[in-house]
Amino acid sequence: MKILRFILRKFHLYIVLREAMREGLLNSWKRLRIQRKILKTKPITTAKDGEIEIRVLTWRKDYINLIWALKSFYSTSQVDYPLYIHDGGLFESHIRVLLYHFPQAHIIDKDEADQKVNLFFEQNNLPLSKAYRQSNIATVKLWDYFIMSKAQRIISIDSDIIFFQKPDLIISKDIKKNYYNEDLQFAYSMTVEDIEKNFSLKIPEKINSGLFNVAHDIFNAEQIEQWLKNEQLYQNKWVTEQTLHAMLSAHHRDGVHLLPKNYIVSTTPGLTDETVCKHYPGFFRPFFFQEGIPKFYKSPEFSSIST
Structure with a gap:
């Protein structure tokens, strides 16, 4: 049986069917x-x-959601900022x-990104950064x-965000601050107290790196490498990236x-007239489809992009 599963996992259709069964066939159809x-x-x-870029990371399961996220963003914001889509596991189709x-x-x-970034790591002697990026x-x-x-x-902009109003705080060309969504729960690899004790940095208790607008020069590769020498940062490697984002911005002059x-991150239903956007984290994120998409679908902004 294990051998059969191993063979079947090589077929995309099998994976899709398994995911649909986990989600529930009726929910998947809806x-x-x-x-x-x-x-x-x-x-x-x-x-x-341009001087301001939109960068997104997506894969096969989320690429249609990403189209919703981006079209809701561009239609509500009325900007044409250049778009860079990073391949996190896409097919040619x-x-x-x-x-x-x-x-x-x-x-x-x-593959091209791996080559360029790994070359950067090697040229700048950043072995810890290279190892963590691979994980x-x-x-x-x-x-x-x-x-x-x-x-x-x-x-x-993450693939599971829907915009309902113009997001002035993240599109203005006059922004100087480094802005992040507030997360719905604590999701760092170290406590904020330990971060302050070890690195002399004060960070908010809950940032979410799914939506941010930051200065390019918050990035400090040598500083990240030094921080990664502290093994506590690996206690939960899935949120080390988010922890480092908070640390980089806290380390920056702004x-x-x-x-x-009104820039919401939540796994539960609930929108108000003041809601600018909502991030629906999670693997199946049912309210992205039951609440977020239907609201945007009925909006004048959606009508403006309809054929």
């Missing part, structure tokens, strides 16, 4: 029914380059769909975004700041 409506909308024109909807987007090939795909948001960018500011409460 999700697909509304999820695919975005595929019938108009392409979005973005600039080829997924890339074709993404480029249809965002024809000017830059697709960052995973967690989310670290693309920590290293690749900055190493491969020449912009002054970077906006990061500090680390939380977006206001």
